[in-house]
Amino acid sequence: MTTAKTNDVLLEGTVSGQPEFSHENHGARFYRFFLEIPRLSGQADLLPVLVPEALLSQIEDGHALRIRGQLRSFNNRTGVGNRLVLSVYATEAEPPTGQPCNRIVLSGALCKSPIFRKTPLGRSICDLMLAVPRRYGRADYLPVIAWGQLALRASRLQVGDQMVLEGRVQSRLYHKVTEAGTQERTAYEVSMMHLLEEAPPPEC
Secondary structure (H helix, E strand, C coil): CCCCCCEEEEEEEEEEEEEEEEEEEEEEEEEEEEEEEECCCCCCCEEEEEEEHHHHHCCCCCCCCEEEEEEEEEEECCCCEEEEEEEEEEEECCCCCCCCCCCEEEEEEECCCCEEEECCCCEEEEEEEEECCCCCHHHEEEEEEEEEEHHHHHCCCCCCCCEEEEEEEEEEEEEEEECEEHHHHHEEEEEEEECCCCCCCHHH
16 A cells, blocks of 8 residues: 555535635735535535635635645644644635535544444444644644444554545534533544545545
């Protein structure tokens, strides 16, 4: 299996809301917005996207957009405890094709032991954490979820094993009990669809 490190995302959906200023890094300004992408089930994923100011003119609320980029992570240390924050970092914006798209191809190393379990209905599920290195010695730590036979295969992996996968980026609502009461929050993760031998470009 190839050990090349890949982190490629291709999304097409509808811009939801106006971009808002996120941060400035080395003199470059970045903005954050959400892209809504329908699923075959009729639900939709609402995904956070970071864009450099140079692409801002192509982002318009309610309009379709096709972007290429990477799935990035960082630890938000504000508040109590650390929290992994995921965003799609857009490197290119293209004219929409009219077909929704949500594809990601990742290759990296497993950095935590797989957690395998069964749902109340008996379906197999496995949680993974993949470390995908990027430049300057940094890495993105990306949560991955696998179902069914893929979950069984993934559960046999060990920390340090290299893996290549194709899937989609998904949003998931959950409820967290805090001192202030129960809060509704959104988690982002990669839903794995295929384990691969090598990393092709993501296409829809």
